[in-house]
Amino acid sequence: MLQLTPQTIRIVDVYDDGSHARHFTFEPKGFVHDNPISIGQFFMLTLPGVGLAPFTYTSIPDKTGRFNALIRNVGHLTEKLFSLGKGDVLGYNGPFGRGWPVGLIKHKEVLIVAGGCGLAPVAATIDYLINNGYSKSVTLLYATRDSASQVLKKERTRWSSSIKLIETLEVGGDSDHSGLPTQYLSHLLNKDDQYPDIVLTCGPEAMMMAVANSCVDLGLKTSDIWMSIERRMRCGVGLCGHCYVANSYACQQGPTYRYDEYLALESKTVAFEKDKVLFQYC
Numbered sequence: 001m002l003q004l005t006p007q008t009i010r011i012v013d014v015y016d017d018g019s020h021a022r023h024f025t026f027e028p029k030g031f032v033h034d035n036p037i038s039i040g041q042f043f044m045l046t047l048p049g050v051g052l053a054p055f056t057y058t059s060i061p062d063k064t065g066r067f068n069a070l071i072r073n074v075g076h077l078t079e080k081l082f083s084l085g086k087g088d089v090l091g092y093n094g095p096f097g098r099g100w101p102v103g104l105i106k107h108k109e110v111l112i113v114a115g116g117c118g119l120a121p122v123a124a125t126i127d128y129l130i131n132n133g134y135s136k137s138v139t140l141l142y143a144t145r146d147s148a149s150q151v152l153k154k155e156r157t158r159w160s161s162s163i164k165l166i167e168t169l170e171v172g173g174d175s176d177h178s179g180l181p182t183q184y185l186s187h188l189l190n191k192d193d194q195y196p197d198i199v200l201t202c203g204p205e206a207m208m209m210a211v212a213n214s215c216v217d218l219g220l221k222t223s224d225i226w227m228s229i230e231r232r233m234r235c236g237v238g239l240c241g242h243c244y245v246a247n248s249y250a251c252q253q254g255p256t257y258r259y260d261e262y263l264a265l266e267s268k269t270v271a272f273e274k275d276k277v278l279f280q281y282c
Contacts, residue, residue, distance in 0.1 A: 006046040006091025007031045011084060018151035021072045028065040035095060039102050039124045040256050043094025053077045056121040070120040070151055097255050100125050100200060101226060106134060111196035113141045113181055113211045115203025119152050121228045122202050126159055135162040143168045143181035182214045189218050202228040212259045225259035
């Protein structure tokens with residue numbers, strides 16, 4: 001059973017990792033992770049007197065219970081979190097939501113397209129594929145606005161020796177690695193003439209939609225494209241309605257959606273434009 005009362009975790013390591021982002025390592029204090037954690041799920045952090053917010057596992061808990069998270073300083077709670085250091089404690093709940101379809105991507109040609117901090121939700125998937133002998137079938141296209149926006153430097157350095165890693169910059173890249181990810185995506189697939197079996201994408205929603213549409217234009221099926229959708233998740237259990245997407249809750253049926261599923265949900269949401277505004281922005 002999911003424990004809704006926050007349990008205590010301790011910060012055991014923290015360092016800057018990209019512009020306005022930090023890499024945290026947490027360990028449980030006096031509890032064990034009873035619920036199995038799927039790669040791509042998320043958790044909630046609670047700061048007493050401040051509030052709670054959702055974050056993704058950059059790495060899922062190891063045998064000691066330790067796990068990592070990449071967190072951007074983008075609001076009141078994260079500003080307070082950035083003032084904490086090693087040894088400080090905070091509340092934890094999780095895991096929540098649906099993870100990546102790890103069982104479907106074994107022995108498949110996998111293309112992962114990540115933008116900015118969207119690299120964090122796919123990091124554990126990349127590690128899983130490498131650690132289980134599937135690295136030769138993995139291509140990662142990582143796109144950011146500029147070099148200062150790149151995150152997970154240590155992980156990218158480690159991955160580069162195992163998978164095909166392509167990094168593009170919207171500003172400041174060389175002639176072969178500049179521009180938007182969709183521009184390079186078309187170049188990549190046309191050049192290699194080898195299409196992936198499945199695509200995972202995470203980043204700004206506009207980028208993911210553009211990536212998904214480009215893949216469809218190049219011949220991929222909508223059912224072979226998966227994305228991680230970010231919404232204002234406040235509870236994690238489908239009660240607050242902030243992450244409502246048509247008749248789906250991103251905190252439960254998501255945050256990972258198959259593209260054809262998401263298109264079907266969006267078509268229903270369009271018919272209720274006022275409801276969409278209410279749930280997304282209240």
